[in-house]
Amino acid sequence: MASPTMKGGKNQFQQVLPVRLRLPLAVRRVGAWTVEVTLVTVSAFVPYWLGSQVDAQFKGEKVPVNLVLAKTEETIAQVLALPPTEGSRRVAP
Numbered sequence: 001m002a003s004p005t006m007k008g009g010k011n012q013f014q015q016v017l018p019v020r021l022r023l024p025l026a027v028r029r030v031g032a033w034t035v036e037v038t039l040v041t042v043s044a045f046v047p048y049w050l051g052s053q054v055d056a057q058f059k060g061e062k063v064p065v066n067l068v069l070a071k072t073e074e075t076i077a078q079v080l081a082l083p084p085t086e087g088s089r090r091v092a093p
Contacts, residue, residue, distance in 0.1 A: 057092070058092040062092065063093050064089070070089070
């Protein structure tokens with residue numbers, strides 16, 4: 001593929017875009033940052049919201065945490081030198 005030709009200091013790709021789409025770099029970067037922060041925030045908020053909805057649905061009914069999950073949590077806590085949890089955790093089914 002041939003490289004873009006230069007005409008008056010602009011290459012052919014810059015000439016294809018309409019003038020209204022050429023935004024300054026700072027504006028494009030702020031827009032990209034905003035989209036990225038929004039995606040990270042939503043990806044953290046949605047699971048939290050879903051968990052609170054499930055917890056509210058099974059308000060009085062709590063069950064012990066799955067044994068495999070409890071052992072995995074204990075093992076990870078030992079590896080990371082975290083203090084052990086006290087008592088058994090009870091969660092919505």
